[in-house]
Amino acid sequence: MTRAAQEHAIVHVVGALCTGGAERFVVDLLCELKQQGVAVSLAVLSSRTDPVGRAMARQLEAGGVIFATGPTARLGLRTVLWYGREIRRLAPALVHLHTANTDLAHGLMRMIYGAAPPIVRTVHSTTLKVRWDKRLALRSNRARITIGCGHEAADACRMLVTGEIATILNGVRFAWPVRDAQASQARKRALGLDVARLHYLSVGRMDAHQGGRAAGAPKAHDVLIRAWRRSRLGEAQAMLHLVGDGDLRGELESLAAGDPSILFHGVRSDVPDWLVAADCFVMPSRWEGLPLAGIEAVGTGLPCIFSDIPALKELGAPVAYWAPVDDADALGRRLKRFAEERRYPTGAATNAVRERFGVAAVARRYGELYDSILSAPLG
Secondary structure (H helix, E strand, O other), rough: OOOOOOOOOEEEOOOOOOOHHHHHHHHHHHHHHHHHOEEEEEEEEEOOOOOHHHHHHHHHOOOOEEEEEEEOOHHHHHHHHHHHHHHHHHOOOEEEEOEEEEEEEEHHHHHHHHHOOOEEEOOOOOOOOOOHHHHHHHHOOOOEEEEEEOOOHHHHOOEEEEEEEOOOOOOOOOOOOOOHHHHHHHHHHOOOOOOOOOOOEEEOOOOOOOOHHHOOOOOOHHHHHHHHHHHHHHHHEEEEEEEOOOOOOHHHHHHOOOOOEEEEEEEOOOHHHHHOOEEEEEEEEOHHHHHHHHHHHHHHOOEEEOOHHHHHHHOOOOOOEEEEEOOOHHHHOOOHHHHHHOOOOOOOHHHHHHHHHHHHHHHHOOOOOOHHHHHOOOO
């Protein structure tokens, strides 16, 4: 494989080093690409971070990936000017954008600085509800190729962008063991959980979509909380653990008030420990791209309860229970059904998932794509 020899040949761009599937995927991908000999670096537009983001920064440093962080927490003129200077300083052969806010920053940078390197973008969501300025940027930034993180995300791209579209599935660096009963009990004890109880886990941002409320948020925590309360599993000594944070947390805590079996843990940097400890993973999302948390759960060996959407079907979970979107009653029945059946995938089935979604294979696909773009004639 003949890759560009220029230092920092490919610059990836993310909005912030904070909790989020797209951000964690990019960090894993860059560390693996660097290990495979691809010259990559990272531009982080926002100075915002959290415990998970700080862990990502340490991972980048350990992996030898150079990264630079923007001067302000929110995207504004200073950010755009800083980003333009970084691109001019690094003079990359290719810029790889992630999420619509990076497209917006790139488009504004082009208006100020003029000519810019060719771009590739990855789309990490299937929602078409993108603010007008970001939609305009997605249209005006003509990418050599737009990559959907899953087949459903690639299909959604056709409504947002022009030009060539491809699919490269998200990947994960599985640096923790496959779950089994013994490992689960050990992790429960380490986390201070009662090993005699059944533990359900949900991982995801508690963020509104475009300033809305919990009832329209992508992760549908509100549906999960209502389903849990209706299932009355808490009365049977089961526990629901919610890992994540965001502007909806107060509303969700109010919805869960009075039920001591629903626990909010905020942002955690030890999510793999929670995955191994848990007995069941729950993701009732209204929409997804190809969620990293879902990949991690299936690749850990957890039975999963999912909303019946195409993006979650793509995960190929060996043991899954399905509920219609926004149906708290149906979701409650699935929660109870798992408690009655307690089916778990085999180790062989889980290892097959890890092989499919391992970040090393994903990084090789990206490397091949970069080679084909950088070796093609301009025009």
